[in-house]
Amino acid sequence: MKRRAIKRAFRFPFRRRDDVRNDIREEFQFHLDMRTEELRRFGLSEAEARAQAGREFGDAGTGERGCAVHGDRLERRRRITGLVEEARQDIAFGLRLIVRSPGFAAASIATLAVAIAANTAIFAIVNALMFKPLPVAAPDQLARIKAGATEMAWPNYQDIRRSNSVFIDMIAFRRLVLGLATGDRPARLTGQQTSENFFAVLGVAPTIGRTYSPSDSRRDLLVVSDRLWRTRFGGDRSIVGRVLTLGGRPYEVIGIMPAHFRGVDPPGASEDFWFAADTTATDAIFRDRAEWEFEVAGRLRPGVTRAQAAAALTILAQQLRAAHPDIHESFVRVSVFPVQGIRAFEGMVRTLLPVFAFVGVLAVVSGLVLLIGCANIAGLLIGRAAARRHEIALRLALGAGRGRLVRQLLTESLVLAAAGGGAGVLLASWLAASLNAQLTSLPFGPVFDLGLDTRVLAYAAVLTMATTLVFGLAPARGASRFDVVSSLKDMYAGSTGRQRLRRTLVVGQVAASAALLLWSGLFVRSLTHITDVDPGFDPQGVLLAGVAVERGSEARVQDVLMELQRRVRESPGVQSAGISKIVPLSMRGREEFYVAITEPSGQISPRRVTANTLTPGWFATMRIPFVSGRDFTFEDRDGAPRVVIVNETLARQFWNSNALGKRMFQDRQPVEVIGVVRDSKYFTLGETIAPTVYLPMQQHASWEVTLHARTADPAATAAVVVREMQRLAPEVAIEIEPMTEAVAVAVLPARIGAAATAAFGVLAIFLSALGVYGLISFAVVQRTREIGVRKALGATTTDIVRVIVGGSARLTMTGLACGLGAGLLGGLALRGFIFGVSPFDMITVVGAAVVVMSAALLASAVPAMAAARVDPMITLRDA
Amino acid sequence: MSHSTLALMQGTVDLLILRALQQGPAHGYEVSRWVRQRTHAVLKLEDAALYQALHRLEDRGWIDSEWGLSENNRRAKFYELTAEGKRQLRAEVSAWKRYAEAIFNVIETA
Numbered sequence: 001m002k003r004r005a006i007k008r009a010f011r012f013p014f015r016r017r018d019d020v021r022n023d024i025r026e027e028f029q030f031h032l033d034m035r036t037e038e039l040r041r042f043g044l045s046e047a048e049a050r051a052q053a054g055r056e057f058g059d060a061g062t063g064e065r066g067c068a069v070h071g072d073r074l075e076r077r078r079r080i081t082g083l084v085e086e087a088r089q090d091i092a093f094g095l096r097l098i099v100r101s102p103g104f105a106a107a108s109i110a111t112l113a114v115a116i117a118a119n120t121a122i123f124a125i126v127n128a129l130m131f132k133p134l135p136v137a138a139p140d141q142l143a144r145i146k147a148g149a150t151e152m153a154w155p156n157y158q159d160i161r162r163s164n165s166v167f168i169d170m171i172a173f174r175r176l177v178l179g180l181a182t183g184d185r186p187a188r189l190t191g192q193q194t195s196e197n198f199f200a201v202l203g204v205a206p207t208i209g210r211t212y213s214p215s216d217s218r219r220d221l222l223v224v225s226d227r228l229w230r231t232r233f234g235g236d237r238s239i240v241g242r243v244l245t246l247g248g249r250p251y252e253v254i255g256i257m258p259a260h261f262r263g264v265d266p267p268g269a270s271e272d273f274w275f276a277a278d279t280t281a282t283d284a285i286f287r288d289r290a291e292w293e294f295e296v297a298g299r300l301r302p303g304v305t306r307a308q309a310a311a312a313l314t315i316l317a318q319q320l321r322a323a324h325p326d327i328h329e330s331f332v333r334v335s336v337f338p339v340q341g342i343r344a345f346e347g348m349v350r351t352l353l354p355v356f357a358f359v360g361v362l363a364v365v366s367g368l369v370l371l372i373g374c375a376n377i378a379g380l381l382i383g384r385a386a387a388r389r390h391e392i393a394l395r396l397a398l399g400a401g402r403g404r405l406v407r408q409l410l411t412e413s414l415v416l417a418a419a420g421g422g423a424g425v426l427l428a429s430w431l432a433a434s435l436n437a438q439l440t441s442l443p444f445g446p447v448f449d450l451g452l453d454t455r456v457l458a459y460a461a462v463l464t465m466a467t468t469l470v471f472g473l474a475p476a477r478g479a480s481r482f483d484v485v486s487s488l489k490d491m492y493a494g495s496t497g498r499q500r501l502r503r504t505l506v507v508g509q510v511a512a513s514a515a516l517l518l519w520s521g522l523f524v525r526s527l528t529h530i531t532d533v534d535p536g537f538d539p540q541g542v543l544l545a546g547v548a549v550e551r552g553s554e555a556r557v558q559d560v561l562m563e564l565q566r567r568v569r570e571s572p573g574v575q576s577a578g579i580s581k582i583v584p585l586s587m588r589g590r591e592e593f594y595v596a597i598t599e600p601s602g603q604i605s606p607r608r609v610t611a612n613t614l615t616p617g618w619f620a621t622m623r624i625p626f627v628s629g630r631d632f633t634f635e636d637r638d639g640a641p642r643v644v645i646v647n648e649t650l651a652r653q654f655w656n657s658n659a660l661g662k663r664m665f666q667d668r669q670p671v672e673v674i675g676v677v678r679d680s681k682y683f684t685l686g687e688t689i690a691p692t693v694y695l696p697m698q699q700h701a702s703w704e705v706t707l708h709a710r711t712a713d714p715a716a717t718a719a720v721v722v723r724e725m726q727r728l729a730p731e732v733a734i735e736i737e738p739m740t741e742a743v744a745v746a747v748l749p750a751r752i753g754a755a756a757t758a759a760f761g762v763l764a765i766f767l768s769a770l771g772v773y774g775l776i777s778f779a780v781v782q783r784t785r786e787i788g789v790r791k792a793l794g795a796t797t798t799d800i801v802r803v804i805v806g807g808s809a810r811l812t813m814t815g816l817a818c819g820l821g822a823g824l825l826g827g828l829a830l831r832g833f834i835f836g837v838s839p840f841d842m843i844t845v846v847g848a849a850v851v852v853m854s855a856a857l858l859a860s861a862v863p864a865m866a867a868a869r870v871d872p873m874i875t876l877r878d879a
Numbered sequence: 880m881s882h883s884t885l886a887l888m889q890g891t892v893d894l895l896i897l898r899a900l901q902q903g904p905a906h907g908y909e910v911s912r913w914v915r916q917r918t919h920a921v922l923k924l925e926d927a928a929l930y931q932a933l934h935r936l937e938d939r940g941w942i943d944s945e946w947g948l949s950e951n952n953r954r955a956k957f958y959e960l961t962a963e964g965k966r967q968l969r970a971e972v973s974a975w976k977r978y979a980e981a982i983f984n985v986i987e988t989a
Contacts, residue, residue, distance in 0.1 A: 023946075024930075027907060027956045030949070031926060034908040056926055063927030070931075070938035 020071040024064050032057060090408045094415030104380055105416065111373040111767060112420025112467065117427035118366035118760070120452075120460045124432045125359055127456050128448040129267050134340045135260050135449075137203025142264060142339045143306050144297045145170070147317055148330030151292045154277075154285060156327065157195075160296075160316050166309040167298035171201045172277075173263060174294050177548030177704050179733030180232075181245035185722055188546070188733035189228065189246070191273035192263060198274065199223070201299050202263065209240040209255030212276050219278035222251035226259040227447065228272040247550050248731025251275060260449045264297045266344040268446040284553070289327050297339060310336040361830060362756055365519070368512045369760045369767075370467065375505040375512075376771045378471035381413065382502050383778045385475045406476045413472025414465075421464030425457065474501055502775050503811055509771045510815025513764035514852045515823030520757035521844035522827055522834050526686075527747070527754050529836025535585060535746075536680025536689075537622040539739035543714045544583060545721045546735035548704040557703050560728050562634065564721070565615055565707060571720040573713035578618025581702045583739070584682050585746035595693065596665040597654055604665070609650065610682055613695045613702050619645075619677055621708045627651075629660050629675030637698040642666075645675040650691035664693075685746050686834055714738060753830070765855050773859040776808050780867040791872035800868035801861065808860035809853075816852055820845060892924065892932045893941075894975060897960065897968040900942060904959040906949060907933055933958060941967050 015023070032053050039049035057063075098105040133139045147156070154172065161170040173194040179186025192198075199211035212221040222244060233239045243250050262269055277286070285291045300309055313334040321327045337343045385392070395405060432450040439447050547564070549557045561579055569577040582589045591613075594606040616632045619625075627648055636643050644664065651659035651673075663670045679689045697705070711717040718736045725734055780787070787800055827839035837844070899905065899913040910933070911926050936942045941964035949955040960968065 023956070024934075026954065028930065030906070030953060030955050031908045031911065031930075033953075034949075035911075035926075038912075058925030058927035060927055063930050066927075066931035067934040070934040074934075074938045 015075055017072060020075060021064065021068055024067045024071065028057070028060055028063065086404070086407070087411060090411030091415055093408065094412035097412060098415065098419070101384075104384070105419075107770070108377045108380065108416050109420045109423060111376060112417060112464075113423035113427055114763065115366065115370035115373040116421050116424025116460060116463055116467070117431060119363075119370055119463055120424060120428035120456060121431045121435075122359065122363045122366055123459045124428065124450045124452060124456050125448065126363070127453070127459075128450050129356075129359070130342055131455055132267070132340075132449055132453065134264060134344075135204065135258065135262075136264070138299075139340050140338070141300050141302075142202075142297055143167075143300055143309065143336045144264060144295070144339055144344075145309075145313065145334065145336050146296075147313075147332070147334050148292075148328060150330075152294050152296045153289045153291050153327075154279070154294055155287065155289050156320060156331070157294055157296050159320055160313060161298075164312060164316055166301055166304045166312045168301050169197055169201045170296055170298035171195050171198050171264075172294040172296050173198060173274075175271075176247070176550055177733070178247035178273075178550055179548075179731050181248075181731070185726065186731060186733035187232070188548070188735050189272040191271050191275070193277045194263075194274055196276040198263070198276070201297075204257065204261055206255035207258050208237060209253070211255050211257075216276070218252075219276055219280075220249070220251045221254045221275060222246065223255045223257060223274045224253055225257055225261065225270065225272050227270060229256045245731075246273065246275075248729075260447070262447075264339045268448055270447040289324055306336040306338070310334050357829065358753070361519075361753065364826070365516060365757055365760050368516055369764055370463075371470075372509050372512045372764050372767050372771075374467055374471040375509045376767050376774075377413075377416065378474055379502050379505050379771050379774050381409075381471065381475040382505075383774055385409070409476035410468065410472050413476070414468045417464045417468040417472070421460060421467070424464075425452070425460045428452065428456075428460070502778070506768075506771050506775050506811055507815040507818065509764075509768040510812050510852060510856060511819030511822065513761065513768040514816050514819025514848055515826060516757060516761040516764045517848040517851055518820060518823035518844060519827060519830060520754065520761035521848050522830060522837055522839065522841060523754035523757050525841060525844055526834035526837045527751065533685050533836050535685065535743070536678060537584065537624050539585075539743045541710055541712070541714075542621060542739035543709045543711055543717050543721075544735075544737050544739050544742055545707040545709070545718070545725075546705075547707065547725065547732050549729055549732055550703060554701045558698060558701055560732075561697070561705065561707075562615065564724055564728055565617070567724045568707065568709050568717065568721055569617065571717065573711050573716055574720075575710045575712070576617050576621040577707060577709040578621045579615040579697060579705050579707050580618050581613040581697070581705050582682075583706050583708075583742055584612075584622075584680060585685065586742040587683065587745045588742075590683055593666075595671075596668075598663075607654065607691065610690045610692045611695060612682075612692070613697050613700045613705075615697045618708060619694075621710045622680070623710075624680050625678050627676040627678060629673070631675060632696040632698075634698070636696040640699075642669055642671045642699055643674045643696060644671045645677060645694040646673055647677055647689070647692040647694075648679045649689045650693065651676045653691050681746075683746075686831060708739065765851060768852070769855045769859040772808060772812070772856045773862065775811075776804060776860040777863040779807075780804060780863045784867070784870065787867055787870065788872040788874075791868075791870075797865075797868040801864045804864035804867065805857060805860050808856060812853055812856035816849055819852070820849065823848070890971070891922075892928065893936060894968075894971045895922075895924070896929070896932055896936060897941065897964055897971065900958055900960045900964070901968060904945075904957045906955040906957050908955075910958070936964070940964075 032050070035053035035056065036046070036049040039052050040046060044052060054060075134142070136142065145152070145160075151174070152160075152172070157170065157172045161167075161172075164170070171194060173192040175190060176193050177188060177190050180189050196212060196214045196216065200213050205211070206223065207226065209223075211223050212218075224239070229235060229239060239253050240255065241253065243252050245251075257274075262271055263274070265271065279286045285293045298309075300306070313336065314332060317332045317334050321329075321331055392405065396402070429452045432452060436448070436450045439450075547561075549560050565577050565579055568574055582591060591611045592608060593611060595609055596604050596606050598604055614632070616634055616636075619631055629645070632643065632645065644666075646654075646659055648657070651657050654664075655662050659673045659676050662673045664673070665671070677694070681687060682690065682692060707721065709717050709721070721736065722734055725732055783804075790800060790803075824840060824845070827834075831839060895914050895918075896910055899910045899917075902913075905913070907926075907930055911924075911929055914922070914924055914929070933942070933944075937944055937958070941961060942958045943961050944956055944958050946954055947957045
């Protein structure tokens, strides 16, 4: 009865359901046989003994079923713990390998970390733009509402809010730029004037203090943003309760909102303050149904879809228009769209297209680097797999399953990838945090919530897993496939299949780095061309003064602006001055709409144009020459015939360059072309000039504008602007900067693009060189005997080097051809960001080719030289 | 003691099996024989029930099993106490002793 204790050296393969049942039956049969035997020894006959044993045993069928329940469960559990145990062994083995070859591991992990960090950081940007939920309560219930694709008049908002049955409640708000009274002159802030239910509907609590609500009768309560609180008030909690003068009116600060709260604005936008609209004021914007001033959003009732809401509101809009015929006909075209995701950018997509394209370029670039990194590690793993042929063959010979072996090799790769991915996420979170901190510490400019959330982490995890498969699967499959016997017999035989895979990888790497180098070359070359690019205007010596005149009637705003321009124009040192709504190339705004023109056929067709609104003198200040016709005068005002100035491109495209005196229709009103000006850049330096119209400001009132002054003494002129503005409208904040600085923003994408592609390009070429080096070293080791024979037969060192380097040169050429081809195609997408350089610039192409070629040749020459110097006698004797 | 055979509670069967395996690894037939000899066939335990109990205990992790060769060179499934099974056996034995003492005291003093 004594037996040795059960010890498991290894488990037998897992048992299926049938196996479990067969085992039970066999166990029972053994018992019955033993008992029968025993009873026979007591003198029973064979038949009697068997019957007796059966009786003692009881119901074998029930017994079998009862046992099988436990057997199956046990087997399932064993299978799981078995897998866990194997994974643990594999991971431990992987870690041992890392420790044993630290150089290889460090190179792979660092490569992966950088690549995954770059990809993760870029995904964090995409995440902030597209996926992060709006920081309000239940943002998916919120919807923005536009009637006639534009803002809504206050009375219409109130009517729709009261009578609709699809929204729980609706909010209205409009953006304001107001001066905050500080020591010397007002500081410019942007914020929102909202309906009183704003915070109640959004369901966001302040971090400090309280928010206003419909029960507040006071209209001088101010809620400020976290950013304003930190940047302007140093995070001082005692700000709550203090009175601030904003736009000339006193407000009491009652609360501070959490960081990144932005109402229902799209990502990137930020507000400094919120206060409730004083609808008791006699302002026309609260009375007039033609004043489309307010953006509207609402919280949908449970179960109501946006389409249903739009349909319901359309009916309301039609009823409203029937009651008030002065409402514009477009009002009945109601659209209801989400406040988050890509559609949050509704109506801004054109403006943001370059931003998305730019993020796309960065994503492609960092993706390429990740692929190059993967190829590198795959190459290294293939090399190592070759070195481990003996070990792997031994495992196979000892009965390890090939599937099991693939799993082991993949787990080793996963250990590497997990280390690289972990380091990458740390690096990315550091990148994102420092970028975030930098953005929010600025008092203005866009803010993105780049904090890493589960989405970003999941992305990084998926990326890491995918990476493992990409670089781990091919070597693992290759390693498990080879013939055991021949591998054990001849450890040194080369494996042509694996060499082919490695060669393909090297070709891919060279191709990707060639493409990257080509792009970084284009960016860098275009940077050197910045000064050569003629934007069509002269920003040198122009001073910009951004003003937003918010208070009072349209007429008063116009008077203030015109008077400001006159006084600045007449001050000493100023040669000319003009006001425009949009500062070209400052990337701060863009206005586009449709005008209608009459075709020669008599048909009326709509045409898309970009637009700017300006005062007389602006073209002279910008030194944009007139091709024909005249500038606006101060007589081109409301009531006078409506006029427009167009650019050459428009004149050419619409009327074959014969535009003077032609008419176009804007909002169904005829407008006459009185002048044609030379083309100039509008949004980016790289853009193709679009048909552009310039409207007189006195016919198209604007309140947020920029004064341009060409001056010999910028400091004196700046002082004049501030002084005169104080006299005219003391509450208005002024933002002064030289135009050269505002325009510098236009070259920012090119700068970042150049920096990013150059950094990635250098990394890529380095990684590729490593890949080539690894491949050639490996090939050289495998060809040691051949080299020995060649040398013994009289080949010189140079001959050997030529043979080896020649082989790598062919690979490099192939990769180069692929990479340059793809790079040139991809370069077309960069058109908007590169200027002064054609995407097919020959110098850049040749430069990239030379760099890639020399890096590859250098990388293969080093091992080739080493091989060629080997003594033929030694190699022949050893082999 | 009456000759009526006692119906066995599940817990009792478990205890008997654990106790049988305390001697060392054994196959099901040995366990069955050990129980029969030690209880002088007073406790009537069907073998089918015994095997279900063995499998249940294995599922619970108190015993482990392995196929091996029996004394007459046949393939047989051997069972062995696990560390947890040994702990369980000690706990159940002491519980049973306390229980039996208590009952015994009641019977003696009555």
